[in-house]
Amino acid sequence: MxxxxxxxxxxxxxxxxxxxxxxxxxxxxxxxxxxxxxxxxxxxxxxxxxxxxxxxxxxxxxxxxxxxxxxxxxxxxxxxxxxxxxxxxxxxxxxxxxxxxxxxxxxxxxxxxxxxxLPHDNALPVATFGDVTVDLAARVVTRTTAGEQRTVRLTPTEWQVLELLIRNPGKLVTRQTMLAHIWGTDHVTDTGYLRLYMSQLRKKLEPDPGAPRYLLTEAGMGYRLQLDD
Incomplete structure:
Protein backbone atom coordinates (compact mmCIF):
# COMPACT_ATOMS: atom_id res chain seq x y z
CA MET A 1 0.00 0.00 0.00
CA LEU A 118 -10.60 1.31 0.80
CA PRO A 119 -12.51 -0.45 -1.99
CA HIS A 120 -11.31 -3.99 -2.62
CA ASP A 121 -12.79 -4.19 -6.08
CA ASN A 122 -10.12 -2.88 -8.42
CA ALA A 123 -12.33 -3.06 -11.51
CA LEU A 124 -12.34 0.14 -13.51
CA PRO A 125 -15.71 1.53 -14.59
CA VAL A 126 -17.42 1.09 -17.93
CA ALA A 127 -19.50 4.13 -18.87
CA THR A 128 -22.20 4.37 -21.53
CA PHE A 129 -23.78 7.56 -22.84
CA GLY A 130 -25.74 7.86 -26.05
CA ASP A 131 -24.16 5.51 -28.58
CA VAL A 132 -20.76 5.63 -26.84
CA THR A 133 -19.23 3.00 -24.52
CA VAL A 134 -15.99 3.72 -22.65
CA ASP A 135 -14.11 0.82 -21.03
CA LEU A 136 -11.38 2.34 -18.85
CA ALA A 137 -9.75 -0.99 -18.03
CA ALA A 138 -9.37 -1.92 -21.69
CA ARG A 139 -8.79 1.73 -22.70
CA VAL A 140 -11.28 1.34 -25.51
CA VAL A 141 -13.99 3.72 -26.72
CA THR A 142 -16.63 2.48 -29.15
CA ARG A 143 -19.57 4.10 -30.93
CA THR A 144 -22.51 2.24 -32.41
CA THR A 145 -23.94 3.72 -35.60
CA ALA A 146 -26.68 2.04 -37.65
CA GLY A 147 -26.06 -1.17 -35.71
CA GLU A 148 -22.34 -1.15 -36.46
CA GLN A 149 -19.82 -0.72 -33.67
CA ARG A 150 -16.57 1.08 -34.39
CA THR A 151 -13.58 2.04 -32.26
CA VAL A 152 -12.92 5.71 -31.56
CA ARG A 153 -9.26 6.70 -31.35
CA LEU A 154 -8.35 9.14 -28.58
CA THR A 155 -5.07 10.88 -27.92
CA PRO A 156 -3.40 10.28 -24.51
CA THR A 157 -4.53 13.70 -23.27
CA GLU A 158 -8.10 13.17 -24.50
CA TRP A 159 -8.06 9.93 -22.51
CA GLN A 160 -7.02 11.74 -19.35
CA VAL A 161 -9.75 14.35 -19.73
CA LEU A 162 -12.43 11.75 -20.43
CA GLU A 163 -11.28 9.42 -17.64
CA LEU A 164 -11.41 12.20 -15.07
CA LEU A 165 -15.00 12.99 -16.06
CA ILE A 166 -16.03 9.31 -16.08
CA ARG A 167 -14.64 8.82 -12.58
CA ASN A 168 -16.89 11.67 -11.43
CA PRO A 169 -20.16 10.97 -13.30
CA GLY A 170 -22.72 13.74 -13.03
CA LYS A 171 -20.39 15.84 -10.87
CA LEU A 172 -18.83 19.18 -11.65
CA VAL A 173 -15.09 18.83 -12.20
CA THR A 174 -13.54 22.28 -11.93
CA ARG A 175 -11.20 23.66 -14.56
CA GLN A 176 -8.48 24.06 -11.92
CA THR A 177 -8.80 20.41 -10.88
CA MET A 178 -8.60 19.20 -14.46
CA LEU A 179 -5.63 21.39 -15.35
CA ALA A 180 -3.70 20.41 -12.21
CA HIS A 181 -4.51 16.73 -12.70
CA ILE A 182 -3.43 16.60 -16.35
CA TRP A 183 -0.81 19.31 -16.80
CA GLY A 184 0.32 20.09 -13.22
CA THR A 185 -0.26 22.97 -10.82
CA ASP A 186 1.80 25.39 -12.94
CA HIS A 187 -0.98 25.34 -15.57
CA VAL A 188 -4.12 25.95 -13.50
CA THR A 189 -4.87 29.15 -15.45
CA ASP A 190 -4.32 27.69 -18.93
CA THR A 191 -8.01 27.15 -19.68
CA GLY A 192 -7.40 27.20 -23.44
CA TYR A 193 -6.00 23.67 -23.16
CA LEU A 194 -9.31 22.40 -21.82
CA ARG A 195 -11.45 24.16 -24.41
CA LEU A 196 -9.34 22.59 -27.16
CA TYR A 197 -9.53 19.03 -25.83
CA MET A 198 -13.20 19.24 -24.87
CA SER A 199 -13.94 20.45 -28.41
CA GLN A 200 -12.05 17.48 -29.83
CA LEU A 201 -13.83 15.01 -27.54
CA ARG A 202 -17.22 16.40 -28.50
CA LYS A 203 -16.43 16.01 -32.19
CA LYS A 204 -15.57 12.36 -31.56
CA LEU A 205 -18.26 11.42 -29.03
CA GLU A 206 -21.27 13.76 -29.15
CA PRO A 207 -24.24 13.22 -31.54
CA ASP A 208 -24.19 16.97 -32.23
CA PRO A 209 -20.89 18.57 -31.13
CA GLY A 210 -22.39 22.04 -31.46
CA ALA A 211 -25.13 21.21 -28.92
CA PRO A 212 -23.53 18.74 -26.49
CA ARG A 213 -25.80 16.48 -24.45
CA TYR A 214 -23.16 14.59 -22.41
CA LEU A 215 -19.88 16.56 -22.22
CA LEU A 216 -21.30 19.68 -20.65
CA THR A 217 -19.70 23.03 -19.86
CA GLU A 218 -20.55 24.69 -16.55
CA ALA A 219 -19.86 28.32 -17.43
CA GLY A 220 -17.00 29.83 -15.46
CA MET A 221 -16.52 26.68 -13.39
CA GLY A 222 -15.65 23.51 -15.28
CA TYR A 223 -17.14 20.47 -16.98
CA ARG A 224 -19.55 17.65 -16.25
CA LEU A 225 -20.25 14.25 -17.82
CA GLN A 226 -24.02 13.78 -17.93
CA LEU A 227 -24.83 10.10 -18.34
CA ASP A 228 -28.16 8.77 -19.54
CA ASP A 229 -30.78 8.07 -16.84
Missing part, protein backbone atom coordinates in the same frame (compact mmCIF):
# COMPACT_ATOMS: atom_id res chain seq x y z
CA UNK A 2 1.26 3.46 -0.96
CA UNK A 3 1.11 6.34 1.54
CA UNK A 4 1.84 10.00 0.80
CA UNK A 5 3.14 11.97 3.81
CA UNK A 6 3.07 15.77 3.39
CA UNK A 7 4.69 17.87 6.14
CA UNK A 8 7.30 20.64 6.27
CA UNK A 9 8.86 19.14 9.42
CA UNK A 10 11.81 17.25 7.95
CA UNK A 11 12.53 15.32 11.15
CA UNK A 12 8.95 14.09 11.39
CA UNK A 13 8.96 13.17 7.70
CA UNK A 14 12.12 11.12 8.16
CA UNK A 15 10.81 9.37 11.27
CA UNK A 16 7.45 8.49 9.70
CA UNK A 17 9.08 7.31 6.48
CA UNK A 18 11.35 4.91 8.39
CA UNK A 19 8.62 3.69 10.74
CA UNK A 20 5.99 3.08 8.08
CA UNK A 21 8.45 1.43 5.70
CA UNK A 22 9.27 -1.07 8.46
CA UNK A 23 5.52 -1.83 8.62
CA UNK A 24 5.53 -2.67 4.92
CA UNK A 25 4.09 0.55 3.46
CA UNK A 26 5.49 2.28 0.38
CA UNK A 27 6.16 5.90 1.27
CA UNK A 28 6.15 9.10 -0.78
CA UNK A 29 6.99 12.42 0.91
CA UNK A 30 6.27 16.07 0.19
CA UNK A 31 7.59 19.13 2.02
CA UNK A 32 4.93 21.66 1.00
CA UNK A 33 1.41 21.88 -0.35
CA UNK A 34 2.33 22.21 -4.01
CA UNK A 35 4.58 19.14 -3.82
CA UNK A 36 1.78 17.24 -2.09
CA UNK A 37 -0.65 17.89 -4.97
CA UNK A 38 1.97 16.97 -7.57
CA UNK A 39 2.78 13.74 -5.71
CA UNK A 40 -0.91 12.86 -5.36
CA UNK A 41 -1.40 13.32 -9.11
CA UNK A 42 1.77 11.50 -10.18
CA UNK A 43 1.88 8.68 -7.61
CA UNK A 44 -1.83 8.04 -6.85
CA UNK A 45 -1.32 7.11 -3.18
CA UNK A 46 -3.81 4.86 -1.41
CA UNK A 47 -3.78 7.05 1.74
CA UNK A 48 -2.60 10.63 2.35
CA UNK A 49 -1.18 11.88 5.68
CA UNK A 50 -1.26 15.66 5.63
CA UNK A 51 -0.16 18.57 7.82
CA UNK A 52 -2.30 21.71 7.72
CA UNK A 53 0.38 24.36 8.28
CA UNK A 54 2.55 23.91 5.19
CA UNK A 55 4.17 26.55 2.95
CA UNK A 56 3.07 27.35 -0.64
CA UNK A 57 -0.40 25.81 -0.15
CA UNK A 58 -1.82 24.95 3.24
CA UNK A 59 -3.38 21.59 4.04
CA UNK A 60 -6.96 22.73 3.56
CA UNK A 61 -6.16 23.93 0.03
CA UNK A 62 -4.47 20.60 -0.70
CA UNK A 63 -7.53 18.67 0.52
CA UNK A 64 -9.81 20.77 -1.70
CA UNK A 65 -7.59 20.18 -4.72
CA UNK A 66 -7.22 16.43 -4.19
CA UNK A 67 -10.89 15.89 -3.41
CA UNK A 68 -11.76 17.24 -6.84
CA UNK A 69 -10.66 13.93 -8.40
CA UNK A 70 -9.53 11.43 -5.74
CA UNK A 71 -11.34 9.40 -3.10
CA UNK A 72 -8.11 8.37 -1.31
CA UNK A 73 -8.59 8.62 2.49
CA UNK A 74 -6.92 11.71 3.97
CA UNK A 75 -5.64 11.70 7.57
CA UNK A 76 -4.72 15.17 8.86
CA UNK A 77 -1.74 15.27 11.24
CA UNK A 78 -1.56 18.75 12.71
CA UNK A 79 -0.43 20.81 15.66
CA UNK A 80 -3.63 22.83 15.37
CA UNK A 81 -5.88 21.68 18.19
CA UNK A 82 -8.79 24.09 17.79
CA UNK A 83 -12.21 22.68 17.01
CA UNK A 84 -12.65 25.13 14.12
CA UNK A 85 -9.53 23.78 12.37
CA UNK A 86 -10.74 20.20 12.74
CA UNK A 87 -14.23 21.02 11.50
CA UNK A 88 -12.89 22.91 8.47
CA UNK A 89 -10.53 20.06 7.48
CA UNK A 90 -13.25 17.45 7.84
CA UNK A 91 -15.82 19.58 6.02
CA UNK A 92 -13.60 20.03 2.94
CA UNK A 93 -12.92 16.30 2.67
CA UNK A 94 -10.51 14.93 5.29
CA UNK A 95 -11.46 11.53 6.71
CA UNK A 96 -9.73 11.73 10.09
CA UNK A 97 -7.71 14.14 12.25
CA UNK A 98 -4.97 13.50 14.78
CA UNK A 99 -3.14 16.22 16.71
CA UNK A 100 0.59 16.46 17.38
CA UNK A 101 2.25 15.06 19.39
CA UNK A 102 0.80 11.60 18.80
CA UNK A 103 1.87 8.05 19.57
CA UNK A 104 2.96 5.86 16.68
CA UNK A 105 0.55 3.16 17.88
CA UNK A 106 -2.37 5.58 17.56
CA UNK A 107 -1.23 6.64 14.08
CA UNK A 108 -0.92 3.03 12.92
CA UNK A 109 -4.38 2.25 14.29
CA UNK A 110 -5.88 5.19 12.40
CA UNK A 111 -4.13 4.10 9.20
CA UNK A 112 -5.52 0.58 9.63
CA UNK A 113 -9.00 2.03 10.12
CA UNK A 114 -8.70 4.05 6.91
CA UNK A 115 -7.37 0.99 5.09
CA UNK A 116 -10.56 -0.88 5.91
CA UNK A 117 -12.51 1.81 4.04
Missing amino acids: KILIADDDTQLLRALRITLKVKGYRIITAANGAQAIEAAIDQRPDIILLDLGMPELDGVEVIRAVRGWSEAPILVISGRTGAADKVEALDVGADDYVTKPFSIDELLARIRALTRR
